[in-house]
Amino acid sequence: MAASTLTEVARLAGVSPATASRVLNGSARKPGKDIADRVRQAAESLGYIPNAQAQGLAKSSSGLIGLIVHDIADPYFAAIARGVQAAAREQRKMVLLATTGGAPGEEREAVAAFAARRADSIVIAGSRSCRTEDQDDNTELAAELDRYCRNGGRVAVVGHAVVGATAAEGYHVVAVPNQELAGALAGELAAGRDGDFVIIGGPEGLLTSDDRIRGFQEGLARAGRAPAEILRTAFNRAGGYEAGLQLAARIKAGASGGGEAAAPKLCIFAVNDVMAIGASAALRAEGLRIPRDATIAGFDDIETLRDFRPALSTVRLPLEEIGRLATRATARLSGGNDADEDEEQPTVTGEVTLRRSTEAVA
Amino acid sequence: MAASTLTEVARLAGVSPATASRVLNGSARKPGKDIADRVRQAAESLGYIPNAQAQGLAKSSSGLIGLIVHDIADPYFAAIARGVQAAAREQRKMVLLATTGGAPGEEREAVAAFAARRADSIVIAGSRSCRTEDQDDNTELAAELDRYCRNGGRVAVVGHAVVGATAAEGYHVVAVPNQELAGALAGELAAGRDGDFVIIGGPEGLLTSDDRIRGFQEGLARAGRAPAEILRTAFNRAGGYEAGLQLAARIKAGASGGGEAAAPKLCIFAVNDVMAIGASAALRAEGLRIPRDATIAGFDDIETLRDFRPALSTVRLPLEEIGRLATRATARLSGGNDADEDEEQPTVTGEVTLRRSTEAVA
DNA sequence: TCGTAGTGGGAATGCGCTTTCCCAGACCAG
DNA sequence: CTGGTCTGGGAAAGCGCATTCCCACTACGA
Incomplete structure (x- = not known):
């Protein structure tokens, strides 16, 4: 039947x-x-x-919203996805999911697939990359997005515009003040502390990571501090762990080496919470304690990680809200006047949240 | 253009x-x-x-897999979603996401929406409920699924069959041995420990929760222990926290009250990791330490939570694999002989994983 | 040489729905 | 009572594609 x-x-x-x-x-x-x-x-x-397919065919609009993330199991993306999902529901649309591992090439494929399904709009989350190896793929991705927009699609990207995208009609960028917030974090961390800073960052060319690094260095500079050394590693827990091991070795060497009065403690800034957790785990595995032997801060304030001990200092980002905003941005039809459109754009703000992991121990 | x-x-x-x-x-x-x-x-x-819509219309098959979860930001579901996504990619299909908060009514809507989109198959994750208040919705959900199957759709549900579903053609259940595993966990916990057990469970009628509770009690019985008291609360972190507060009060009362030699420690079993973490947080907030003042175990072995201290004893469930299996189950076309189909069904197994949170302290 | 199978391309139909266009009847003012 | 405007329903033309026929042509054996 x-x-x-x-x-x-x-x-x-x-x-x-x-x-x-x-x-x-x-x-x-x-x-x-x-x-x-x-x-x-x-x-x-x-x-x-x-039959929604037939309806879509006839009306040429599918009621679909495409969401592109690196990895849906990453709590960062999961939180954004929740927001997207919520906003989609408001619009009585469904969300189509694509995970790409962050590779621009796969992102291009995903966009093409969404275009094929005639998704009404596309939300792209996840750090943009501008590494040279990704250059060609980025160009193609930009072209694909461009075409999609020209055909009437709306796209919103979280954080940074896709490298090389020509600002077409219907292309929104939900700006995340990574740089400013990282600067503010650096400022607060620098106050009343004299140790060195180290940054655990993602691979060079990952825009989000680079922004946070740049902002942090700027904040340090404003506070009259020397720039921090930067450790490049993978943008995930494993990367953080690896970097953490390196730092642990260094800290232990410093502690045993210097007979002088307690060498000023190292303050570690990992460019995201998951990396910070990885680094913490590594330090702990090496017998170091936080914040006693080193302090550490992350970025994002991932919900699932809030129960961690020592509580992680970080920058709270309204992830779910970001997903919602991005999705809503794609919903605005070309009805209103364009001027309005730009005004109304709600802006994303974060908040430096200092917790136990960066406290000075008595 | x-x-x-x-x-x-x-x-x-x-x-x-x-x-x-x-x-x-x-x-x-x-x-x-x-x-x-x-x-x-x-x-x-x-x-x-x-135009995939047109193709779908013409071939009457959409290349879509519908996934129904309670909350995509919950790491449990996020992990399953990752598996589903991976399997979907193998089949060159895309996944359509629906979040329902666990309400059978919304699940029914989601199924209808998937049916409208002519999704080739549907994967339902998330605990089934058999509370009386959900009875009507469950019936409708079952009817909707039934119709979907009759129209050629394939559905896989994780854990338990939808209450009241008639085993139609194309209906798969990926069984998760919650009960057995909870029993095994109880067994291992009971060995060499003499305190009482308490279970923090979800609301009565949540099948997954109920299975784990039942299994745990059975395990306790096998070990010759008295059944554990059951605290009913919400099936999430907040619920765990709340229950944790109650238990903390009780523990503190017991400790101060009894002048006798250290009252045997309480061992808490929370029916999932997220609840266990909530409970731990509550205990800590009340000044209690784990595993010194009480021990605690969870269930699921959520990846993001593995870096927690004290490391949480739990039961490892191959969440991603479960998502993959469920999705693959819906892919088997009616090509082969039916006998084969049942044989091949790979089965899900878990593993009791004891960690620091249930260690005996010296 | 003719007949037949086989090959490769096109015309046409239909998937299920929306939407424009058309038409019959109702209703009102003049 | 007639001409006009509405109103509400139906017929039909697509939306973009897959697919079933059908046909022209070639290749081959008899």
Whole structure:
């Protein structure tokens, strides 16, 4: 038994398919009450479910929102996804998920797939990369997005514009003040502390990571501190762990080496919480304690990680809200005047959140 | 400029749409090489992207897999989602996401929406509920799923069959041995420990929670221990925290009250990791230490939570694998003989993982 | 030489729905 | 009573593609 069609419903109700369509799926024209009831009843008794594909074909709009993330199991993306999902529900749309591991090439494929499905809009989360090895893929990704926009699609990208994208119609960027916030964090950390700073960053060219690093250095400079050394590693827990091991060795060497009064403690800034947790685990595995032997801060304020001990100092980012904003941005139809559109853009703000992991121990 | 169509490509290449279709999208008939090249080139120059909606309409199959979870930001579901996504990619399909908060009513809506989109299959994750208040919704959900299956859809549900679902064709259940594993956990915890046990469980009627509770009690019984008291609370961190506060008060009362030799320590079993973490946080907030003042174990072995201190004893569940299995189960076409189908079903196993949080302190 | 199978391409139909266009009847003012 | 405007319903034309026929042509054996 195949799913029943509008035509069948119409026949059962004794009306034309046109009328059935008008009553079952919103239309400007409202058929008479008695007829409407008949149709609705027929639909009910047949268990009619409109074929969204056909509807999409006919109306050329699918009710789909494409979401591109690196990894849906990463709590950072999961939080954003929750926001996207919530906003999608507001718009009575469904979200199509694509995970790419962050590779621009796969992102391009995902965009193409979304375009093929005629997704009404696309939300791209996840750090943009401008590494030279990604250059070609980025160009293609930009071209694909461009085409998608020209064909009427709306896209929102979290953080940074896709490298090389020409600011087409319908292209939104939800700016995240990574740099400013990292600077503020550095400022607060620098106050009343005299040890050196070390940054555990992602691979060079990852825009989010680079912004946070740059901002942190700027903040340090403003506080009259020397720039921090930068350790490059993978942008995930494993990377943080690895860097943490290096630092642990260094700290232990410093502690045993210097007979002088307690060498000023190292303050570690990992460019995201997950890396910070990895680094903490490494330090702990090496027998070091936080904040006694070193202090550490992250970025993002991942919800799942808030129960960690020592509580991680970090920068709170309204991840879910970001997802929501991005999604909403793609929803604004070209109805209003363009000027308005730019004004209304709500802006994302974060908040430096100092916790135990960077406290001075008595 | 609208997206270009197959017809346009065909015209540019100087062939019929039929031929263009045959070369661009796999067909049994392979047109001649020269023609194929011409078509491909035309498609390339036009930036042709096939309209998946139209394809779906014509072939009546969408290349979509629907995934239903309670909350995508919950690491449990995020992990499963990752597996589903991976399996979907194997099948060259995309995943459509729906979050329901666990309400059967919303799950029904999601199934209907997936059916409307003609999703090829649906994967339902998340604990089934058999609370009386959900009874009606469950019935409707079951009916909806039934209809979906009858219309050729395949569905896989993680853990338990939807209450009231008639085992239709194409309905798979990925069994998770919650009960057995909880029993094993209880057994291992009971060995060499004499304090009382307390279970922090979800609301009565949540099947997953109930299974784990039942299994744990059985395990306790096998070990010759009295059944544990059960605290019912919300199936999330907040619930765990709340229960933790209660227990903390109780522990403190017991400690101060009894002048006798150290009252045997309480061992807490929270039916999932997130709740366990919540409970731990509550205990800590009340000045109690784990495992010194009480021991605690969870269930799931959520990846993000593994760096927690004290490391949480738990039962490792291959969440990602579960998502993958569920998705693959829906992929098996009715090609093979049915007998085979049942044999091959790979089975999910977990592993009791004792860590610091349940160690006996010296 | 003719007949037949086989090959490769095109015309046409339909997937299920929306929407424009058309038409019959109702209703009102003149 | 007639001409006009609404109103509400139906017919039909797509939306973009897959696919079933059908046909022209070639190749081959008899």
